[in-house]
Amino acid sequence: MRNVPTRAISLMIRAYKDIFPMVHKELNxxxxxxxxxxxxxxxKQALSSIETKTFHCEGGAIYAILAKSDYxxxxxxxxxxxxxxxxxDNLCDRSTxxxxxxxxxxxxxxxxxxxVGAKHTDYYRYRNEKNDGGYLAELVEVCQRVLKQVPHYPIIHGSLLNLCxxxxxxxxxxxxxxxxxxRRLQQWFSEHKEQFPELKWYEFSASAGSTLGIFCLVSYGMREEFHHEDHTAILKGYFPYIQGLHILLDYFIDQEEDRLEGDLNFCFYYNDLKTLGRRMVMFIQKADEYTKGLPDEKFHRLINRGLLGLYLSDEKVKMDKQIDGIVKQLLQSGGLKSKFFYMNAKLYRKWQQVFQ
Structure with a gap:
C-alpha cells in the first residue's frame, strides 16, 4: 500500500513519477x-479548454494519492x-x-x-450548436464507471452532489x-448567508467554484478504512476555506486579463488591494485551521501551500505590477513550503516550454 506523502519533496516526486504521466495519457x-x-x-471550445487548462487536471489529480494503492x-x-x-466553462464564458x-x-x-446510473439528457437543448459526437456523454460515462468502483460511494454521494x-x-x-x-449572485448568497455569516457574497461565490472537495472525497471513498466522521470533516474543511483559497488565487492572478476583457473577477469587489491581501491571508489561515484533524492532515496542509506556490508563480503575475506586494505577503504567510512549491512550479513551466 502506498503511503500518503507528508513532505513537499516526496509529494512532488510522486506527482512527477506516478500522477502527471497518467494525466497526460488521459488528456491525450x-x-x-x-x-x-x-x-x-x-x-474549438473543447480543444481550447484542454490546451489552456491542463494544469487544472494535473493539480486535481494529485488528490488521487489519497486513494493509496488505488490511485x-x-x-x-x-x-x-x-x-x-x-x-x-468555455462554452458559458467564451461561446455564443x-x-x-x-x-x-x-x-x-x-x-x-x-x-451512477443517471441517464443522459440533451445537454445542448437550449443552444444552436448541438453535435459533439458524443463527447460530453462519454466524459460523463467515464466518471460514472469509476464511481461504480468506489466502495464508499453511498456515503459520499450526497456531499458530492452538494458541492456540485x-x-x-x-x-x-x-x-x-x-x-x-x-444581482443574481447576491440573491443566491442571501439564501446561504446564515450558514456562512463570516463570508462576503463574492467570497462565497469563489468557494463554490472549485472541484477540489469532490476530488478529495472520491479519492478517500476508494479507501477501505474511510469513516463517515472523516467524510463530514473533509466537507467542512474544503467548503468554504480550502476551495475559497483555491479560486481566489485563480481570480487574483487573472485580474489584469479580466480587466482588459471586461470579465467578472471576484477580487475586484474588495475596497482596495490592502483589504484583498488581508482577506486572502485570512483564507490561508482558515484553510490551515480546518485542515487540523483531517485524516492525512499534513498532506492537506501541503495542498494549501502548493496552491499558493502554483498560482503565485504564474507568468500572469509578472504582468500585473500592482499585485507584487500582495504576492510577497501571501508567500510569506505560506512559509518555506510555499516558496518551495513556488520555485518548483516555475521550473516545471520552463521544462514544459523546452519540451513541448
Missing part, C-alpha cells in the same frame, strides 16, 4: 476525441470531471450564449457524472448578461 485521449467533434464551435483508478475520474468543468437555461442544461452533465450544486449555480449566475450577474 480526450484531445483526440475533441478533434472528432463535428460542430466547429463545440470542437490509478481515480485519475480517469478526476481528468474526465475536470475536463467537463473546463469545457463547460448568455441564456441561464442553456447553462443549467449543460451543467446537468456534471450532476449526472456524479450519479454550489459549482453549477455559480456557473449559471456568473455567465448571464453582465447587467444581471451581480
Amino acid at each position: 485521449y480526450w484531445k483526440k476525441r475533441a478533434r472528432e467533434i463535428p460542430d466547429p464551435e463545440l470542437r 490509478k483508478k481515480v485519475i480517469p475520474f478526476i481528468v474526465a470531471y475536470q475536463t467537463i468543468s473546463d469545457y463547460l 450564449s448568455l441564456d441561464p437555461l442553456d447553462f443549467s442544461a449543460l451543467h446537468e452533465s456534471m450532476r449526472h457524472a456524479l450519479t 450544486d454550489y459549482y453549477c449555480q455559480l456557473q449559471i449566475h456568473k455567465h448571464v448578461h453582465p447587467n444581471d450577474r451581480e
Whole structure:
C-alpha cells in the first residue's frame, strides 16, 4: 500500500513519477476525441479548454494519492470531471450564449457524472450548436464507471452532489448578461448567508467554484478504512476555506486579463488591494485551521501551500505590477513550503516550454 506523502519533496516526486504521466495519457485521449467533434464551435471550445487548462487536471489529480494503492483508478475520474468543468466553462464564458437555461442544461452533465446510473439528457437543448459526437456523454460515462468502483460511494454521494450544486449555480449566475450577474449572485448568497455569516457574497461565490472537495472525497471513498466522521470533516474543511483559497488565487492572478476583457473577477469587489491581501491571508489561515484533524492532515496542509506556490508563480503575475506586494505577503504567510512549491512550479513551466 502506498503511503500518503507528508513532505513537499516526496509529494512532488510522486506527482512527477506516478500522477502527471497518467494525466497526460488521459488528456491525450480526450484531445483526440475533441478533434472528432463535428460542430466547429463545440470542437474549438473543447480543444481550447484542454490546451489552456491542463494544469487544472494535473493539480486535481494529485488528490488521487489519497486513494493509496488505488490511485490509478481515480485519475480517469478526476481528468474526465475536470475536463467537463473546463469545457463547460468555455462554452458559458467564451461561446455564443448568455441564456441561464442553456447553462443549467449543460451543467446537468456534471450532476449526472456524479450519479451512477443517471441517464443522459440533451445537454445542448437550449443552444444552436448541438453535435459533439458524443463527447460530453462519454466524459460523463467515464466518471460514472469509476464511481461504480468506489466502495464508499453511498456515503459520499450526497456531499458530492452538494458541492456540485454550489459549482453549477455559480456557473449559471456568473455567465448571464453582465447587467444581471451581480444581482443574481447576491440573491443566491442571501439564501446561504446564515450558514456562512463570516463570508462576503463574492467570497462565497469563489468557494463554490472549485472541484477540489469532490476530488478529495472520491479519492478517500476508494479507501477501505474511510469513516463517515472523516467524510463530514473533509466537507467542512474544503467548503468554504480550502476551495475559497483555491479560486481566489485563480481570480487574483487573472485580474489584469479580466480587466482588459471586461470579465467578472471576484477580487475586484474588495475596497482596495490592502483589504484583498488581508482577506486572502485570512483564507490561508482558515484553510490551515480546518485542515487540523483531517485524516492525512499534513498532506492537506501541503495542498494549501502548493496552491499558493502554483498560482503565485504564474507568468500572469509578472504582468500585473500592482499585485507584487500582495504576492510577497501571501508567500510569506505560506512559509518555506510555499516558496518551495513556488520555485518548483516555475521550473516545471520552463521544462514544459523546452519540451513541448
